[in-house]
Amino acid sequence: MSLSASDLTEMMEMWEELNFSSAAVDAGGLSSAGAAAGGGGSDHLDNLTHVETFMCQAGFSQTSFLYSLSVLYVFIFLVGLAANALVVWVNVRSERNHYETHLYILNLAAADLCVVATLPVWISSLLQGGHWPFGTAMCKITHLVFSVNLFGSIFFLACMSVDRYVSMATAGDGPHPGGARGNRKVLRRAVCVMAWLLALAASLPDAYFLQAVKSVHSDATFCRPVYPADNPSDWMVGVQTSFSVLGFAIPFPVIAVFYVLLARAIPSGSDRERRVSRRIILSYIVVFLVCWLPYHAALLVDTLTLLHVLPFSCGLESFLYVALHLTQCLSLVHCCVNPVLYNFINRNYRYDLMKAFIFKYSTRTGLAKLIDATSHASDTEYSAVATATENTIPLNVEKP
Numbered sequence: 001m002s003l004s005a006s007d008l009t010e011m012m013e014m015w016e017e018l019n020f021s022s023a024a025v026d027a028g029g030l031s032s033a034g035a036a037a038g039g040g041g042s043d044h045l046d047n048l049t050h051v052e053t054f055m056c057q058a059g060f061s062q063t064s065f066l067y068s069l070s071v072l073y074v075f076i077f078l079v080g081l082a083a084n085a086l087v088v089w090v091n092v093r094s095e096r097n098h099y100e101t102h103l104y105i106l107n108l109a110a111a112d113l114c115v116v117a118t119l120p121v122w123i124s125s126l127l128q129g130g131h132w133p134f135g136t137a138m139c140k141i142t143h144l145v146f147s148v149n150l151f152g153s154i155f156f157l158a159c160m161s162v163d164r165y166v167s168m169a170t171a172g173d174g175p176h177p178g179g180a181r182g183n184r185k186v187l188r189r190a191v192c193v194m195a196w197l198l199a200l201a202a203s204l205p206d207a208y209f210l211q212a213v214k215s216v217h218s219d220a221t222f223c224r225p226v227y228p229a230d231n232p233s234d235w236m237v238g239v240q241t242s243f244s245v246l247g248f249a250i251p252f253p254v255i256a257v258f259y260v261l262l263a264r265a266i267p268s269g270s271d272r273e274r275r276v277s278r279r280i281i282l283s284y285i286v287v288f289l290v291c292w293l294p295y296h297a298a299l300l301v302d303t304l305t306l307l308h309v310l311p312f313s314c315g316l317e318s319f320l321y322v323a324l325h326l327t328q329c330l331s332l333v334h335c336c337v338n339p340v341l342y343n344f345i346n347r348n349y350r351y352d353l354m355k356a357f358i359f360k361y362s363t364r365t366g367l368a369k370l371i372d373a374t375s376h377a378s379d380t381e382y383s384a385v386a387t388a389t390e391n392t393i394p395l396n397v398e399k400p
Contacts, residue, residue, distance in 0.1 A: 062321075063129065069325055070126045073119050076332050080116035083339035084109045090343075103188050104160040105342055107195070111156060112335040114149035118142050119332075125223070132223040136212040139223035144207040151199035151247060153335070157288065158251040159191055160342075161258040168265045202246050206239050233306055240303045248296045256285050280345070287341060291334040295327035 087109035091102060121142050125132055132139060209225040227235035263281045266274055302320050304310045 060318075060322075065322070065325070066126050066129065069329055070123050072329050073123050073126070073332075076329070076336060077116050077119040077123070080112060080119075080332075080335040080339075083336060083344075084113035084116065087339045087343050088113060101160050101163060103192055104156050104163065107192050108153055108156040108160070108338060108342065111149040111152040112338055114145060115153065115332065116335050118146045122146075129220070130222055131220040132212055133221065134212070134223075136210070139212050140207050140210045143210055143223070144203055147203035147207065148196075148199045151202050152196055153338070154247055154251050154292075155195040155199060156192070157284075157338075158254045159195060161255045161262070161284070163188065163191075165258040165262045165265070168262055198246075202242065205242075209235070237303055237306050240299055240306075244296050244299055244303075248292050252288060252292070255288055259284050283341060287334065287337055291331050291337070295324075295331045298323040298327045 088106065091106045091109065094102075121134065121138075134142070206225055209227055210223060211226045213222050213224050213226065215221065225235075225239075259281050263278045266277050298320065301310065301316075302324065305312055305316065305320070310316065
């Protein structure tokens with residue numbers, strides 16, 4: 001989140017005491033990248049007098065704006081928590097967990113679940129104007145949990161796109177021996193471990209510098225990164241750039257390229273089946289782009305301001321304040337969309353869901369066995385692209 005104009009002078013006065021760059025303020029504290037993205041170029045305040053700083057007043061009610069955002073975050077929390085918890089529960093119970101993308105989908109849902117689980121803390125801070133009453137330890141831990149799982153969610157989407165294409169490309173090679181299937185299973189587990197470790201490594205630097213900082217002019221405390229005094233601007237630019245590179249510049253091309261290759265590799269079938277399959281595959285790319293491109297575009301503008309490429313102005317500060325808040329909120333919508341896109345529209349997942357709820361105590365009726373028999377007919381669809389209400393992708397992808 002970004003720094004409100006009314007706080008800019010206070011940040012200037014805190015500089016010497018705290019070795020803190022006001023451009024890194026995160027009024028709401030929602031993510032470590034958001035924290036680094038904060039001030040919208042307030043690093044240039046050394047070129048402004050205190051009088052000029054006071055004149056940078058927002059042309060809107062920031063309190064009302066933050067309250068409105070809180071409502072959106074509450075919606076994301078409720079929907080994301082329910083949807084991802086359901087996905088985790090069904091996938092853990094499912095007997096279908098030996099198929100291609102199950103491990104990635106389970107880890108993706110777990111990561112999204114942890115992301116939305118931290119939102120009540122940030123919503124509480126937003127409703128208090130950015131005040132952080134939970135202390136430095138909670139500041140670091142909550143940011144770390146949020147950031148690790150946010151990176152993890154993005155990495156698992158990229159891994160899943162690669163795995164699905166590779167499974168499709170090798171499907172025509174004939175049945176694989178048991179040893180090869182076992183090797184693939186081990187490889188997927190190793191990839192998931194590496195994805196979590198990379199997410200942790202990407203999140204640690206910013207979390208290390210986070211502190212609960214006491215305000216000079218009020219009793220408020222803020223959860224903010226306090227970078228080294230000799231080069232705070234370089235640290236801010238580095239953190240923002242690393243987030244954009246690891247969170248978008250690398251994963252998005254991977255997701256786009258491998259899903260395009262997957263769409264082209266769909267075997268011959270009816271025109272309707274191919275169209276539906278390709279539309280669903282295209283939706284994977286579009287949803288990721290729509291959720292993440294606006295935030296990284298706003299982050300890029302903020303980075304260019306920190307680098308003095310764009311001159312700081314009050315209008316730019318107000319624009320970045322709104323843009324970084326809104327686009328960060330939009331980026332978290334993916335935690336609600338992923339369960340639908342990668343699970344609920346999949347026929348086999350719905351079978352497993354019905355078995356878990358409707359047929360849990362109905363084995364004597366034979367309905368559970370009937371659903372098992374029907375769902376096995378579309379195992380190929382689940383393992384290859386996991387899409388559509390109908391069996392739209394008749395691929396012969398082997399079980400690992």
